[in-house]
Amino acid sequence: MTEDRRNFVLFIVLAGAILFGWQFVSNRFFPTANPPATKIEGGKQKPVATKSADPTADGVAATRDRAVVLAESPRVRIMTPRMQGSINLKGARIDDLTLTDYKETVAKDSAPIRLLSPAGAKEAYFAGFGWRDDGLKPPAADTVWQATGNVLAPGKPVVLDAANASGQRFRIELAVDNDYMFTVRQTVLNAGSAAVPVATYGLVNRSGVSKDPDSWTIHTGPMSVNDGAAHYNPNFKDVDKGPQRFTTKGGWLGFTDKYWLTALIPDQGATFDGQFRAGANQSYQADYSAQPVTLAPGRSVTQTSRFFAGAKEVRLLDEYTDHQNVAKLDYAIDWGWFRLVEKPIFYYLDWLYRDVGNFGVAIILLTITIRLLMFPIAQRQFASMAAMRAIQPKMKALQERYKDDKVRMQQEVMQLYKTEKANPLAGCAPMLLQIPIFYALYKVLLLTIEMRHQPFVLWIKDLSAPDPLTPVNLFGLLPFLPPHWLAIGVVPIIYGISMYFQFKLNPAPMDDTQKQVFALMPWILTYVMSSFAVGLLIYWTVSNVLAILQQQLLYSRHPQLKQAVPK
Known part of the structure; x- marks a missing residue:
């Protein structure tokens, strides 16, 4: 078998591995997009309902209606510009909370996101505060507290x-x-005759694991900041094996989903013991306890903590971190390795959105900005490509002359590059520079709640989800929904076409195997990219179109690139 044929067979095997193995790899290590926000049936677009986790709470399966559970105990209403709910006076729990700015689906009549629910109800999730019983005899879990107000x-x-x-x-x-932060001041007044030990605690208890999968690039589940660092472990499986404990000064702990966070924030100047532990029927708890102090008769002591329960908005978390002394609360968003690139990309994109009012248009403007910034590099790339193309005959001659002496051939080729002032790596620079930008936008679309359910135009109702319109079922006219791995949308197809024309515009490679690879590559990329967020595909498609226009301009400056290579 010749080397060219062997390379082509290797490429076909690799392409098959991509087609059949990509979905598994992407789901585990590189999740591509949020679940679809809409589906198209009978030619009409319909919202997709969200799925609920299995309901368990406090070790007992939830069988009662949430409204019934809420009515079983006296409550204080919570009314803020962004939250509604109530505090359970039985046990002093914050166990009823909805986020009024966010909806479950894109439907106009969709219910708001319900974050917290009482024990015994479906998807129980609540916070509680109290004191350790180390001789203090604090109120029990079924104590009904007296409140000074109703709201x-x-x-x-x-x-x-x-x-x-x-x-x-x-x-x-x-x-x-006005946002999502509660302040909790716990006071003990000792009117007894003896000193007592006082140590506050706080807890967050949830039933079931996060609905959002925990993957290599996005952490969901238990999370803490301790010893000055953010820890995206343990995960739920680790907690199932046994309690996970730590002691630290400053920091916080809680549970993070992709978009929502509950975080217990003890006094940032005090040492506390934190832990994650599992209960019966797949319930999980994060809790902390402060260091005990001895309270003499006739004295009082107050210990203050905070509790965050809400959406992981980038600007808000940065505000709490930078100006309200909550250590690394902004790390609740798992930016990962490219944090230094991702946050500026987000803030620039968000600034564009605030100006134009449409995130799709903002992504297009971001793409234009990046292309303008990279234009000088592209000019140098084309100049290098022109030089490389001009020396192809000389390089072929060297390869023939020294085909039996690889070391000498490499030396002569390097000398040729130096003499002709050609750089074979210069053509890679724009692509290498775009990799962190592409990955940063991928993370921004996938992670930030600001992108959730953001529409663009026509059928695109969520830029963070895949394109729901596919010709596989004749754009929804046929009465079936194709599986996600087959439902290649309209925008991915447009992306593939743009990639095809961009490849066609490039100088034809001399090697036949490379020609075959380049001919198939746009369509393989169309399949791979079809499951990505449509906002990412808009970026890449516009980038391809701009690259085509840019290449036309630069070809006019370097016409030798379009000429056949002399023999």
Whole structure:
């Protein structure tokens, strides 16, 4: 078998591996997009309903209606510009919370995102605060606290009050800001005759694992900041094996989903013990306890913590981190290795969106910006390509002359590059520079809630999800939904066509195997890219179109690139 034929067979094997193995690899290591927000049936676009996790709570399967559970105990309403819910006075729990700015689906009548639910209801998820029983005898979990008001709102804190039989009074003052942060001030007044140990705790308990998969590039599940670093482990499986504990000064712990976060934030100047542990029926808990202090008779002590429950908005998390002294709360978004590139890309894209009002248009403007910045590099690339093309006959002659002496051939080729001032690597520079930009935009579209359910035009209702319109079922006219690995959308097809014309515009390679590879590559890329977020495909398609225009301009400056290579 000749070397050219062997290379072609190797390429076919690699292409087959991509076609049949890409979905497995992408789901585990490189998730491509959010689940589809819409589907097209009978030629009409319909919202896709979200799926719920299995309902368990407090080790008991949830069988009761949420409204019934909420009505079983007295409550204080939570009313803020961005949240609604209630505090359970039985046990002093924050266990009822919806985020009014975000909807479950893109449907106009969709319900808001429900983040917290009481124990015993479907998808139980709640926070609680209290004191360790190390001789203090604090209120029990079924204690009904007395409240000073009926509504908790920004600027209107609520104080919960209870007492024990030993003369100690307990107060929990709850305040909330205009976004998603609760402040919890826990006070003990010792009216007894003996000193008592006082140590506060906070907990977040949830039933079931995150609905969002935990992958190599995106962490969901238990998360903490301790010892000055963000830790995206343990995961739920690690917690199943046994409690995961740490001691630190400053930091926080909680549970992160792709877009939502609950975080217990103890006093950032004090040392605390944190842990993650598993309960019965797939329930999980994050909790902390502060260091104990001895409270003398007639004295009081107050310990303050905070609780974040809401959306992982980039600007908001940065605000809490930089100006409200919450260590690395912005790391709740798993930016990963390219953080230094991804955050500027996000902020520039968000700034464009605020100006034009459409994230799709903002992505197009971002693409134009990147292409303009890279134009000088592209000019040098084409000049190098022209020089490389001009020396092809000389290089072929050297390869023939020294085909039996590989070392001498390499030396002569390097001398030829130096003499002719040609750089074979210069053509790779624009592509290499685009890799971190492409990956950064991929992470921005996949991670940031600002991109969630953002429409573009026509049938594109969510730029962070794949294109739902596919010719496989005649654009929804046939009564079946093709599997996701086969549903190649309209935008990916446009992307493939743009890639085809860009390849056609490049100088034809001399090697026949390379010609065959380049002929197939646009269509393989069309398949691979079809499962990516449509916003990413818009970026890449516009980038290809601009590259074609740029190549036409540069070919006019370097016409020798379009000429046949002399023999």
